Amino acid sequence: MALSPFHLAIPVFDLARARAFYGEVFGLTEGRSSSQWVDFDFFGHQLVIHEHPKTPSQQAAHTNPVDGHDVPVPHFGVVLPWEQWQQLAERLKGFNIPFVIEPYVRFRGQVGEQATMFLLDPCGNALEFKAFKDMSQLFAK
Template identity: 55%
Template sequence: MTPFHLAFPVRNLEETRAFYQDVLGCAIGRSSETWVDFDLFGHQMSAHLRPGVPTAANDGQVGGKLVPIPHFGVVLPMEDWQALADRLQARDDVDWLEHPMVRFAGEPGEQATLFIRDPSGNALEFKGFRSLEQVFAH
């Protein structure tokens, strides 16, 4: 699999650096005064400074639960997802939208999921699968 690239708006680069590096464990790549690249589980995320531009989310429904739209994140093997979920739950500074849960239990595509918000209000979802072949199951 090849990595994806996503550029997204943030209100403050320093708080964004702290969140993605300290909370999520991302390595920092190239940066300037107006943007910074992060390695999010092998994918290139580029945070671009856009003060005053709020990130607005509307809710959509998935599996009977409301989820923020738009959102982005990473699909992980279950062991990696569980390690991330445990690390996030141990912190008291995480803005939870949806605590870790299992969606579609016992069905094709069963997945663990959690939603958090970064300091700029961007919604992130992390999914865990016991078998990555189930990502596109239906």
């Protein structure tokens, strides 16, 4: 499956803290930038953090129940290869990043079984990272 990179621009109310978080914690390569925004190579996709006043969802995220957990809405992230997901989970733990939902396997033994974890950036943007041992399960019903 050949994918085209997506472009996502998100609001951050503390550009310096968000820049450090994405650059240092995730180890993302920085691209173009200005005094109000920064581009990152987000696992092959273009993530842009834009300076913006705090949004309602950054103050108090809404949640929906999924597999017994309260999933923050909105959220974004990427589906990684299984081993890369495990490495990222360990990296985040090494930085003592608090998880909204600790790394675990969701829908174990069911259609769509996947590893997942949720966390917040320093500005309250929710991120989810997933992995499937069987990528054919990505859109399985």
